[in-house]
Structures are given as structure tokens and as C-alpha cells.
Amino acid sequence: MFKNFWYAIQHGSKVTAEPSKLRVMGQDLVLWRNESGEPVVQSDICVHRGGSLAGGWVERGANGHSCVVCPYHGWEYDDSGACVKIPAAGPEAKIPGKARTDTYPSLERYGFVWAFLGDLSAQERPPMPELPGLEQAAEARSAGYRMVEGEFVWNANIERVIENGADIAHAPFVHAGSFGNPDRPEVPDHEIVEDWSTDGEFLRSIFAEVDLDPPPASGMWKYIRKSAERPPVHTKVGIMFPYTSMLQVSLPLGQIRIWTAHVPIDENTTASRWIAARNFFTKPWQVALLRADADTYKRTMKIFYEDQATVEAQKPELVPFDLAGELNVRSDAISLAFRRWRASAYDRGWGIEPHQILTTDDRRTATVIPSPARKDNADLANAWVLKEVETHAALKSRRDRAGSGGAPASESEPSEETANG
Numbered sequence: 001m002f003k004n005f006w007y008a009i010q011h012g013s014k015v016t017a018e019p020s021k022l023r024v025m026g027q028d029l030v031l032w033r034n035e036s037g038e039p040v041v042q043s044d045i046c047v048h049r050g051g052s053l054a055g056g057w058v059e060r061g062a063n064g065h066s067c068v069v070c071p072y073h074g075w076e077y078d079d080s081g082a083c084v085k086i087p088a089a090g091p092e093a094k095i096p097g098k099a100r101t102d103t104y105p106s107l108e109r110y111g112f113v114w115a116f117l118g119d120l121s122a123q124e125r126p127p128m129p130e131l132p133g134l135e136q137a138a139e140a141r142s143a144g145y146r147m148v149e150g151e152f153v154w155n156a157n158i159e160r161v162i163e164n165g166a167d168i169a170h171a172p173f174v175h176a177g178s179f180g181n182p183d184r185p186e187v188p189d190h191e192i193v194e195d196w197s198t199d200g201e202f203l204r205s206i207f208a209e210v211d212l213d214p215p216p217a218s219g220m221w222k223y224i225r226k227s228a229e230r231p232p233v234h235t236k237v238g239i240m241f242p243y244t245s246m247l248q249v250s251l252p253l254g255q256i257r258i259w260t261a262h263v264p265i266d267e268n269t270t271a272s273r274w275i276a277a278r279n280f281f282t283k284p285w286q287v288a289l290l291r292a293d294a295d296t297y298k299r300t301m302k303i304f305y306e307d308q309a310t311v312e313a314q315k316p317e318l319v320p321f322d323l324a325g326e327l328n329v330r331s332d333a334i335s336l337a338f339r340r341w342r343a344s345a346y347d348r349g350w351g352i353e354p355h356q357i358l359t360t361d362d363r364r365t366a367t368v369i370p371s372p373a374r375k376d377n378a379d380l381a382n383a384w385v386l387k388e389v390e391t392h393a394a395l396k397s398r399r400d401r402a403g404s405g406g407a408p409a410s411e412s413e414p415s416e417e418t419a420n421g
Contacts, residue, residue: 004118
């Protein structure tokens with residue numbers, strides 16, 4: 001898991017003026033909309049007595065703008081994270097500088113609410129992922145696509161989940177009951193297309209396209225497609241870093257695209273929030289419209305259920321850092337490209353130490369993912385009550401300083417050698 005990337009953390013339709021809690025990388029966040037309808041993403045922890053802001057409400061605060069109110073003592077936090085009212089102190093009291101919560105840059109795009117979970121300035125941040133073909137959800141709808149959304153939760157690490165989502169070779173076996181053909185499992189030679197930022201510093205996405213042999217038509221499709229023999233299915237898969245994937249399939253009736261925002265709830269749990277778009281059965285007057293929506297939802301969830309048992313049973317549970325830790329073949333090219341990207345993110349010092357956020361032996365300390373405000377304003381450098389989540393780099397540095405008497409390195413921590421592949 002990494003800080004300093006843009007994450008698609010929730011469907012936009014799920015974020016309202018009422019605060020809601022969402023866990024990402026072991027951290028509890030509160031999501032709400034301000035008076036302009038813009039999404040706000042903050043640490044869920046009130047710095048006073050650790051109350052959950054998501055358990056409170058949103059109202060026009062003492063500064064005249066929307067604020068989230070802690071249900072414990074009524075402290076009000078505006079959309080910058082600053083506390084603007086402490087009821088017990090009275091209306092004239094000066095608010096302490098430390099009375100603030102981490103707020104993360106956020107916006108709504110592609111039908112998702114995105115948050116930059118890290119402390120880099122706007123100039124330093126990796127670019128937000130582009131979801132090709134989706135653009136704004138509204139634009140996709142106006143271009144003739146019908147949108148359906150849903151969510152699937154895995155008891156698996158996010159890296160196993162996202163590699164599965166972009167894996168071409170498993171379809172004939174895991175998905176033999178839906179779109180895979182076990183009688184024709186060969187994966188044709190294909191090119192991995194990389195998209196880099198304009199300055200060449202950040203790898204934004206990787207994609208691959210192949211023609212796969214489908215199984216004979218079944219269900220409603222055998223009546224739509226009369227021929228028992230179906231033509232090859234043109235398939236495109238990709239990863240938009242850090243953790244968004246796309247599957248695009250060309251069917252006889254048209255095209256279906258599934259974008260999935262994979263969200264690391266913690267080291268062992270992943271939420272896959274998806275949007276599926278099809279460009280057939282889209283007219284409101286069509287009798288089959290709602291049935292087609294239900295069929296799209298059912299078929300998309302069926303893919304997740306087919307994958308679930310395999311992904312959740314993989315060993316080791318975490319993807320090895322050493323590229324030689326698992327046997328790789330030609331059809332694993334997109335997975336290997338993902339692992340090289342992961343190594344580069346560790347090299348930047350952005351890997352979050354998972355054992356820290358999952359620890360149960362220190363229940364007296366709460367941690368947060370650092371926000372840009374911790375660096376943007378020198379006056380606030382020490383004005384933070386809650387500690388930052390420790391990165392792999394910080395952990396290694398601390399242990400190096402401790403010398404040979406320090407704690408042994410975590411098994412989750414990549415060595416310099418393996419992180420570089």
C-alpha cells in the first residue's frame with residue numbers, strides 16, 4: 001500500500017451531505033459534501049477525544065460555511081480541516097492551532113470520488129489516472145452508454161486482486177462458466193502499452209489487447225446470437241496506477257467496459273467498486289432496458305464470484321517483492337509491468353508499513369495518512385496531534401539508526417535489491 005497517489009475511493013452517488021465513514025489503508029476517513037456540492041475527504045478522528053466525525057452531521061458552521069460536527073462535544077471542522085468552534089469554550093474563545101484534522105485534496109470524476117492520500121504539494125503529485133472511454137460518467141452516458149455500478153469485497157490483499165483483474169490467461173479456467181473457453185486457452189502474443197506522464201517521471205497506465213476464443217453462447221445470448229460458433233472476442237485490459245483496472249470486451253451486440261476502483265481497506269481486505277458501461281440496450285423506451293441493467297449487474301458480479309475462491313486462496317497472501325519469488329511466463333507480462341511499477345513506488349519511499357496500521361498491541365495511539373497541510377504551512381509543522389503512518393522508508397531508517405539492537409525488519413519490507421527487481 002502506498003501514500004502519495006490519487007485513489008478512487010467511493011462512487012460519487014454514495015457521497016452526500018450526510019457524513020459517512022470509509023476505511024482506506026487501515027485509516028478511517030469521513031466523506032461529506034460542502035455547500036457547493038463538492039466532496040470533502042478528511043481523517044475521521046476528532047483530535048479532542050477521538051470521536052468519529054462520521055457519526056456526527058454537517059451544518060453551516062461558525063465561519064458561515066459547511067462544517068462537519070463531532071457528535072461527542074460538538075467541535076466543528078470546516079472543509080480545510082480547521083476547527084472553527086469549540087462549544088464548551090464559548091463564542092469568544094480562541095481556537096488552538098492544533099485543533100485541526102487532516103484533509104485530503106479531493107474531487108469527483110468518472111463517477112467516483114477521488115482523494116489524494118499523501119502530503120505532496122500539487123506540483124509534486126503523480127497525475128490523476130485517466131479512465132479511457134469513460135471520461136466523465138455523464139459524458140459517457142451522453143455518448144450512448146448505459147451505466148451500472150456495484151461493489152465487491154474480497155478477503156485478499158489488493159495486489160493479488162488487481163493482478164487478477166488484468167490477468168488474461170486465467171479466463172479459460174476460472175471463467176469457463178461465463179466467457180472463458182478451456183478448450184482454447186492459448187494467449188496470443190500481445191504488446192504491453194505504457195502511458196507515461198508528459199515529463200516522463202510517472203508511469204500512468206499499462207494496457208494490453210488480445211483476441212480470445214469465447215465458449216459457445218449460452219443463456220439469453222444463444223437466442224440473440226443464433227450461430228453456435230462465435231467470432232473471437234476482442235478484449236482490452238489495463239491498470240491505471242495505483243489501483244484502478246479496466247476490462248473492455250467487444251460483443252456481437254456492442255461493447256461493454258468495466259472500470260474497477262480497487263480500494264485497500266487494510267492489508268487483508270479489498271473493496272472493488274465498479275462501473276460497467278454498455279452501448280446496447282440503452283434506450284429508455286426499450287422494454288428490455290431494466291432487464292438488461294439487471295443482467296449487466298448479475299454478469300459483472302458473477303465474474304467477481306468466479307474469481308473470489310481462487311484469489312482468496314493464493315499463497316503467499318502478499319505478492320512477493322522478488323520477481324523470482326514466483327515463476328513467470330510470457331502471458332504474465334502485464335503482471336510483471338505492475339510489479340516493476342510497485343518497485344518504483346517503494347524506491348520513492350511511499351510504501352506504507354502495513355503492520356503499523358494493523359497493530360493490536362498499541363491501542364493508545366492513533367495514526368493518520370499525512371495530508372499536504374502538514375508540509376504546505378510551516379506554522380503548522382508541529383501543530384498536529386495525531387501521528388503519521390510510518391512508511392517502509394521511515395521504518396528502515398529508524399531501525400538503521402537503532403543499529404544491531406533494533407527490531408528485525410518486517411517480512412513485508414522490501415530490501416533495496418528486491419524492490420528494484
